[in-house]
Amino acid sequence: MREIPTPTYQYEIDRLVAAYKRAVVEIQRELERLDLTDLSRANAQAALVEVARILASLNEEAAAWVEENIPQAARDGVVRALVSLGVVETVEEARSIARFNRLNKAMVDAAISDMQTDVLAVTQNINKRVRDAVRKATADAMRANLSRGINGRRTIGRDITTGIRKQLGDAADGAIRDAAGRVWKVNTYVDMLARTKLAETYREATTNEAVSRGALYAVISRHGAIDSCKYHEGRIIRLTGEGDPRYPTYDQIKASGQCFHPSCRHSFSPLRDPNKLPESVRERADRQAELGDKALATGKRNPKDVE
Ligand SMILES: [Zn+2]
Structure with a gap:
C-alpha cells in the first residue's frame, strides 16, 4: 500500500x-442605491430585476464550477486507488490511465446533479430573503413617508432609514x-x-475503483486531526459490507459522525490484504482500532466539526 497526500x-x-x-456585495450595493424617501413599488421592482440578474449569473458560474x-x-480518487x-x-x-x-x-x-441542486438552493434562498426584505422595506418606507407628510416633517427619521437599511443589508x-437545522452565513x-462534496466524491471514486479491482479494505489517512477523527486516523476499514467483520465499514464510521463528517478532509488508501501491511503500519492500525472502537462505543463526537 502506498499513500499519497489528499x-x-x-x-x-x-x-x-x-x-x-462578490454576488452578495453586488446585491447589497444595488439595495443601498434604493432611495428610501421616494421608494415606490416600481423602484423596488427594478432593483429586484437587477438582483435576479446577479443571481442568474452566479448560478451559471456555480454550475460550471x-x-x-x-x-x-x-x-x-481513482488515481489514489491505482497508486x-x-x-x-x-x-x-x-493519471494517464485513470x-x-x-x-x-x-x-x-x-454527485454533479446533487451539488447543482444544493448550490441552486443557496441562490434561491438569497433571492427569497432579498424579495421579502425589499417588500417590507417598501411598505415601511411608504408608511414612514406618509406619516412624515402628516407630521409636516421634511424627511423620514434617521432611525427609520437606518433600520430599513440594516434589514436590506x-x-x-x-x-x-x-x-x-444549523444556521450558516452564505x-x-x-x-x-x-x-x-469534493471530499465525498473523492472517497467514493477511490472505493469504486478499489472494489472493482477486488480490494475490500483501506487505511484511513492521517494528518494529526484534533477533532473526533483523531480516534480513527490510520485504522483499517472495510470499504463495503463484505470482508472481515472485525473491521468497521466506512458507512459505520461516517454514520457515527466522528470521521468523514461535513468538511472532513480524511480519505483512505485501499488495500487487498490487511495481513500484508508493513509491521509499523499494522501496529499503528491496531492501536487506532482500539481507540476508535472505544470512541464508536461511547458515541462521543465534537459539538462542532473543527478540522
Ligand atoms: Zn476527518
Whole structure:
C-alpha cells in the first residue's frame, strides 16, 4: 500500500466562495442605491430585476464550477486507488490511465446533479430573503413617508432609514439553514458544501475503483486531526459490507459522525490484504482500532466539526 497526500482543493473552493461573496456585495450595493424617501413599488421592482440578474449569473458560474470540479475530484480518487493498490508506480502514470468505470460514471453524474441542486438552493434562498426584505422595506418606507407628510416633517427619521437599511443589508448575506437545522452565513455555507462534496466524491471514486479491482479494505489517512477523527486516523476499514467483520465499514464510521463528517478532509488508501501491511503500519492500525472502537462505543463526537 502506498499513500499519497489528499488534495484539499483550497484554490478551487476559494474561487467558488469568492463568486458568492462578490454576488452578495453586488446585491447589497444595488439595495443601498434604493432611495428610501421616494421608494415606490416600481423602484423596488427594478432593483429586484437587477438582483435576479446577479443571481442568474452566479448560478451559471456555480454550475460550471460543479461540472469541472466534481469530475476532477473523482479522477483524483481513482488515481489514489491505482497508486495505493500498486497498479502503477507513480501518480503521473495513474493519471494517464485513470478512467471512470461504470460505478464511477453513475456516481459522478449523481454527485454533479446533487451539488447543482444544493448550490441552486443557496441562490434561491438569497433571492427569497432579498424579495421579502425589499417588500417590507417598501411598505415601511411608504408608511414612514406618509406619516412624515402628516407630521409636516421634511424627511423620514434617521432611525427609520437606518433600520430599513440594516434589514436590506442583512438579507443578501442572510442565514442559510441546512438539513440538520444549523444556521450558516452564505460564504461559510458554500465553503462547507464545496469541501464536503469534493471530499465525498473523492472517497467514493477511490472505493469504486478499489472494489472493482477486488480490494475490500483501506487505511484511513492521517494528518494529526484534533477533532473526533483523531480516534480513527490510520485504522483499517472495510470499504463495503463484505470482508472481515472485525473491521468497521466506512458507512459505520461516517454514520457515527466522528470521521468523514461535513468538511472532513480524511480519505483512505485501499488495500487487498490487511495481513500484508508493513509491521509499523499494522501496529499503528491496531492501536487506532482500539481507540476508535472505544470512541464508536461511547458515541462521543465534537459539538462542532473543527478540522
Ligand atoms: Zn476527518
